[in-house]
Amino acid sequence: MAIQISHRAKAIKPSPTLTVSTIATRLKAQGIDVINFGVGEPDFETPIQVRNAAHKAIDENFTKYTESSGILELREAISAKLLRDNNLKCDPNDILVSPGAKASITFLLMTICDPRDEVLIPSPYWVSYTSQVEMVDAFPILLPTRAASKFKISAEQLDEVLQSLSNPKALILNSPNNPTGSIYNKKELEKIAEVCLKHNIVIISDEIYEKLIYDGREHVSIASISEEVRDHTILINGVSKAYAMTGWRLGYAAGPRDIIKSAARIQSHTTSCVNSITQKAAIVALQDCDENVNKMRDEFQRRRNFLTEGLNDIPNLKCRLPKGAFYVMPNVSFYIHNNKVGVRNSRELCEYILEKHRVALVPGSAFGAEKYVRFSYATSMENIEEGLKRFKTALATSVR
Numbered sequence: 001m002a003i004q005i006s007h008r009a010k011a012i013k014p015s016p017t018l019t020v021s022t023i024a025t026r027l028k029a030q031g032i033d034v035i036n037f038g039v040g041e042p043d044f045e046t047p048i049q050v051r052n053a054a055h056k057a058i059d060e061n062f063t064k065y066t067e068s069s070g071i072l073e074l075r076e077a078i079s080a081k082l083l084r085d086n087n088l089k090c091d092p093n094d095i096l097v098s099p100g101a102k103a104s105i106t107f108l109l110m111t112i113c114d115p116r117d118e119v120l121i122p123s124p125y126w127v128s129y130t131s132q133v134e135m136v137d138a139f140p141i142l143l144p145t146r147a148a149s150k151f152k153i154s155a156e157q158l159d160e161v162l163q164s165l166s167n168p169k170a171l172i173l174n175s176p177n178n179p180t181g182s183i184y185n186k187k188e189l190e191k192i193a194e195v196c197l198k199h200n201i202v203i204i205s206d207e208i209y210e211k212l213i214y215d216g217r218e219h220v221s222i223a224s225i226s227e228e229v230r231d232h233t234i235l236i237n238g239v240s241k242a243y244a245m246t247g248w249r250l251g252y253a254a255g256p257r258d259i260i261k262s263a264a265r266i267q268s269h270t271t272s273c274v275n276s277i278t279q280k281a282a283i284v285a286l287q288d289c290d291e292n293v294n295k296m297r298d299e300f301q302r303r304r305n306f307l308t309e310g311l312n313d314i315p316n317l318k319c320r321l322p323k324g325a326f327y328v329m330p331n332v333s334f335y336i337h338n339n340k341v342g343v344r345n346s347r348e349l350c351e352y353i354l355e356k357h358r359v360a361l362v363p364g365s366a367f368g369a370e371k372y373v374r375f376s377y378a379t380s381m382e383n384i385e386e387g388l389k390r391f392k393t394a395l396a397t398s399v400r
């Protein structure tokens with residue numbers, strides 16, 4: 001008799017962004033020239049000083065299990081970073097280092113959610129949030145946003161939805177946002193925080209794109225608004241995006257001690273600890289890479305400007321200039337509704353463009369944004385130029 005798969009595993013869909021990347025990589029391996037706008041990882045090298053620190057850790061045989069929550073030296077470096085960058089006083093004992101921010105969010109949701117709890121997620125949203133909430137048998141409650149409101153929720157909207165729920169537990173806020181690139185300013189965060197306090201819900205603040213904000217704007221962490229807000233917030237961050245370290249796997253959570261300690265117990269029985277070598281390397285990333293980060297950010301900004309301008313030159317296509325992260329999300333509804341190639345939705349449009357024009361994009365449906373497609377500009381300027389040309393041709397030749 002076949003082994004039964006659990007209802008939990010059956011309910012989880014594959015990550016659409018990883019699926020697109022896998023198809024693009026497979027086509028490339030077959031010698032097919034694909035321009036891949038699917039991946040959410042910087043194409044830059046990990047800074048040399050970080051790599052050197054990893055070599056040193058190996059040479060010094062720093063290769064064993066570490067304390068499950070992360071080595072103290074690293075948690076101290078994170079604590080110093082939170083004070084320096086986010087004006088947050090956070091004791092190293094209130095920090096949990098995990099194998100990626102993805103793992104941090106999962107462990108924290110396991111820690112705070114009971115079955116049937118409701119977790120609010122502004123939409124469009126990062127693909128993994130809904131699955132992560134479902135994996136702990138809680139319900140994702142989507143809060144729709146509109147381009148006209150810069151894809152941001154308002155405090156009034158949040159308050160109204162919270163009044164209608166029976167078991168609201170948490171809000172996952174992601175600023176800068178994947179996929180929209182929107183960022184929340186201090187005033188907006190203050191109002192949102194006030195509503196969260198009123199309803200006593202936990203704020204999970206995913207700040208993984210903190211360092212990738214453009215035009216001189218500044219990141220504000222919602223946890224820094226007041227001590228009361230900080231006590232209701234679990235801040236999530238990591239080294240993947242800012243330091244081009246996606247494959248090293250290190251993220252962290254900072255929050256109220258009892259929550260962090262409980263999450264650490266879950267981690268100790270699952271992943272044990274983050275790779276010891278990565279932990280040593282991450283200390284250098286946090287302490288000694290400002291210049292590298294600034295260079296990468298400036299290059300991302302150049303690409304963002306070029307790509308957004310190019311997209312807005314396409315007839316019947318609208319695209320907001322994102323303020324942060326490394327994604328652009330044009331509205332392609334005209335091309336979904338007026339095509340002659342049998343496309344009915346954003347997924348089919350992306351399939352058509354990949355198959356016929358060799359450009360990999362992620363359909364907006366993956367993020368709860370059916371009228372859109374997502375470009376990641378974490379790829380070279382040459383790829384962006386060529387990919388944009390192909391995309392223009394694909395759209396032009398697909399309409400009636």
Ligand SMILES: Cc1ncc(COP(=O)(O)O)c(C=O)c1O
Nearest residue numbers: 040100101102126178238240251
């Ligand atoms: C919004 C958001 N949060 C978290 C992550 C996960 O990052 P990590 O590589 O640290 O697991 C990603 C990665 O794409 C992301 O886009």
